[in-house]
Amino acid sequence: MLLEMHCHTSRYSRCSQIAPANLVRQVKKKELQGIVITEHHYLWKGDELEALRVEAELDKNFLILSGQEVVTDIGHVLVFGAPGTIEEETSLEALRRDFPEAALVWAHPFRDGSVPDEKKLLNPMLDGVEIFSMNHTPKENYLGLKTWHKYKFTATSGSDTHAEGMAGAYPTQFDHPIFTIGDLVNGIKKSGCRPFFKEIPRSGTNSTVTEITIGTKGDDESRNRIILKNITGDKKWEALKTSSEITAFLYKNGFGEGQFRVPGIIDINDEERLIIENGQRGKNLFDLLTRVDKSIGADYFRLAARWLARFHNKAIKEGDIKGVIKKELRRFDSYLDSFKRAKSPYLKKIEPVIKYVKEREEGMFLKEKNSFILNHGDYHPKNIIIGQDLQHDITTLFISVIDFGSSILFPRAFDVGYFISQFQSQFFSHPDVLRYYKEADFIDTYIKEADNIPEDFSGQVKLFKIRANLSIAAYLIKVGKGQSPKMNSTLSFL
Structure with a gap:
């Protein structure tokens, strides 16, 4: 059973701007089964709750109960089951003494960066701790989750609603049906409740990525x-740190909202080697183009070109150009070594190609490096997210790009050529996709959206397509596919 456990109305809490009937209706729309109104130092009476049910036009199946939020020496405490209003500020010890049968839950204890220690969180006078709250930042909600996993106390969550649009965001799940305030108190005291959320960890080499989704869609x-x-x-x-810093910069400079986006970075924690970012609702471009109608896919395909052009139009020039040059030139040596070690049948043909691309890039480094701008460096369909804030409203469609860990100062044509090569490689097993989504369409869309296209842009794109194909070929050799049909396709320019 899902309940909103922490909320305020404009009737009895001066800090709230939401009318009682609107509050309960919004919680109902979030697909919760009930609400516990927790005014500051005021307990709604039974007849008031019934009158509210009538006003909100809700049937008996929707639970409406009341508790109260009380100021104490440890901060705010949610009190469930006290027989009347607690009008004055008090101490936690006095609350426990005066209301031994009530359930006491520490409200938003991680607010303002506080990190309560084990002794405070496991205080026997408390029956629970609110770990998720709209009164916490996302980082503070993470700290709440982290400490809950560590100390395993009874946890709740609540929106701490004070305004329209907040209600029901952080529900608490009860193991058993709740009909009365006594049931609620019993559920808390017996640890029969927890925040309603999903936590999905995925492990990789030297990394763990965990997605946390809180609440219901509603x-x-x-x-x-x-x-x-x-x-x-x-x-x-x-x-990853560099990637997140670039993402954070873009988020603050035109890519934080609207149709063209990057994820919001919440925190970069050097000590824990942890990045916290806002999750996004959507699917990557690769998955979508294999499933959606081709006309819809064409819009997504062109959006990818438009996002890239807008990113390049920022003309970001921060980066280590000398480091880029050294790394890039070493890369060509590693490509050649891959073909030699594998005794590849393509070696004789590929060697002059590697030399040609390397010399062309060296020429760019000498003559054009002052015009280089920041490129994504790994711009391909699986790093491009297409989403929609509201599934019934196409005007909320957005495109967002992730993973700037390979970003590089280079001519803008690099990302364009790289995308085209990766697109052809990733969709090698989907020839229908490759037949429909054309390279020329991507480039034309990009050019229309872009500023300062150089005269030799087309030639640069071709050069960087070859450069990307060399990278793909070296990878195929590494994974034992150096003579596969995909390798033949990758090196079809020979």
């Missing part, structure tokens, strides 16, 4: 999502 289809990225390897951490 009528507005919105839920709070955060992504936790924890890294153990030094190089991976530095790459």
